[in-house]
Amino acid sequence: MAAHRKGILSMNHRSDDFMELMKDTVTLLRKRLLVPVDYEIIFATSATECWEMIAQSVVEKQSIHIHNGAFGEKWFEYTKKLKPDAQSIRFDPNSELDPEQLRFDAGDLICLTQNETSNGTQVDQQIVRAIGKQNPEQLIAVDATSSMAGIALDFGSADLWFASVQKCFGMPAGLAVMICSPRAVARIEKVGERSHYNSLPYVREMMGKYQTNCNPNLLVIYLLIRVLRKLDQL
């Protein structure tokens, strides 16, 4: 196996070789997914961990979860355990969201599930953008687990995007990609939450050095760069 021949499997995650692999992977990911140059790319272990990291390190007081299925609801429930003011807005899976009716006076983060795996419905990207325009005070976070790398995402329309790699990347599970806008980065630094090994200020610092906050899923990172090399630009 190529990974074994190249010594990937036993690479030290503080070594120059690892940092080079990470840098190449992030660079290629940015290129293939058309991630804006001022958005940061972070790795986590699963989309579930992304929910947790956002609840810990991005939500100031209240997140608003607009959802119509099992994954969106779970995101709300997981967040509520950490930030009890989290609010849930359920909509009918058979109808489209009307951004006009989604203007919020409260809350500091609006959470959307772009593609709800449990029922196959999508939130159109123009709707994501319109919800953002209606709510300039809040950040917008999008669970894109079943769409990132499958369709071209309009990253500029939201502040936090994340996906685990076992759906459209076509890879084995155990790695997630999170993409943060400059506004999201500013919020992370403002909240300044540093209690956990996966607190975002710390994870950002490590990613800035092309390192990770703990021993990463090396093999899947290596597979990711190989998949990206074969993938056409979206």
Place this chain on the structure above:
Amino acid sequence: MAAHRKGILSMNHRSDDFMELMKDTVTLLRKRLLVPVDYEIIFATSATECWEMIAQSVVEKQSIHIHNGAFGEKWFEYTKKLKPDAQSIRFDPNSELDPEQLRFDAGDLICLTQNETSNGTQVDQQIVRAIGKQNPEQLIAVDATSSMAGIALDFGSADLWFASVQKCFGMPAGLAVMICSPRAVARIEKVGERSHYNSLPYVREMMGKYQTNCNPNLLVIYLLIRVLRKLDQL
């Protein structure tokens, strides 16, 4: 590659096939490492996550960290962020611990690093057992990252053992094994911490069904069972 041929890479982590893979892996792990039948086996993503899970879900109020190097110290520092009463006892890497001097009136968990990777020192397993005997009120947790699967561990001498697989298992990083005594399980249920996606009561429930709390590192679990099949009993 065998994993690909067998459809492992795209296995759904709630499917019967996955649960069977997990059951076989746990059963073989128990056999090869000689884990007592009444100890539970849990998977995590890294030893760092194990530190966090223990701080969250096992420590009631105060952990006592006896350490002589970088990893033991980090474990203390990570725990202190979550449980501020954590206490640190540093000892000389060139001397052996004297259990007679390690009798504690306070604290509910004593944390030891069996093999300190940063300086190559070991805490002899008889010393682990003696510290436990001196402190029947406290649980004993052991970071065995650089020894599990390398030497036979006397699991009965402590309550929590954990290791990531990139050291003695000889595998790529991204998976950790945690082993819990009946006393540890009782403590986890007593503390009843359920705020996080990796809270131990929830992870235990999932493992009881041979499932995981989030999309697992499937490929490395699959490699683990293959490594275990080749490994002689310790």
